[in-house]
Amino acid sequence: MAVPSISELSLLKALWRxxxxxxxxxxxQVADELGWSFSSTRKTLERMxxxxxxxxxxxxxxxxxxxxxxxxxxxxAFAHDFGKRVMEIDTPLPVTMFTGSKLVDRQELARLEQLLQDWPDDEAPGSKDGGA
Incomplete structure (x- = not known):
């Protein structure tokens, strides 16, 4: 699975909610966060x-x-990318990083932990079957 850009993630989060x-x-939903025009939102949606x-x-x-x-x-995928590319961590990030998140519930948090723990060294979650 390709990791979305920060702006794409903002739009996805609005849709997931x-x-x-x-x-x-x-x-x-995203205007204050991104500070851009409606036409930029439309263009990003077209690319997405x-x-x-x-x-x-x-x-x-x-x-x-x-x-x-x-x-x-x-x-x-975002967490793995951040851990590996930004923080240069080769082990799974602790799921405690995500507790208190308004974006995931307990079930999703448990699934996130499982995905991060079971992650193959060279693959992002969801890429085993060719992506989502």
Whole structure:
């Protein structure tokens, strides 16, 4: 699985919290965090659609988006990338880093811990089957 960019992750997080959402609704969720225009949100969504990170449907005459990648797999890939590339840690990050997160519940936290512990040395979580 490819690790999304920081801005792509922001849009995915908005969708994981509540989906489907229109481009305008996504923009309203991330505007303060990213500080960019609606057209930038639309352009990022278009790129994410091309990459297969979001799916687009029409509901009640409005284009809406849903996240395609699994939230926990994506967060595990981010954690692994951060640990390995940024912190130069070759062992799994402790799941206690993520306690108190508003993004994951207890079940997801347990699954995240399992993914990080079972991680092959050269693969990101979710890449065993060709990605999400």
């Amino acid at each position: 509540r989906q489907p959402l229109s481009a305008r609704e996504i923009h309203e 659609l091309e990459k297969g990170m979001v799916a687009q449907q029409q509901r009640h005459g409005v284009q809406v988006y849903e996240a395609v990648p699994d939230k926990v797999d994506t967060l595990a």
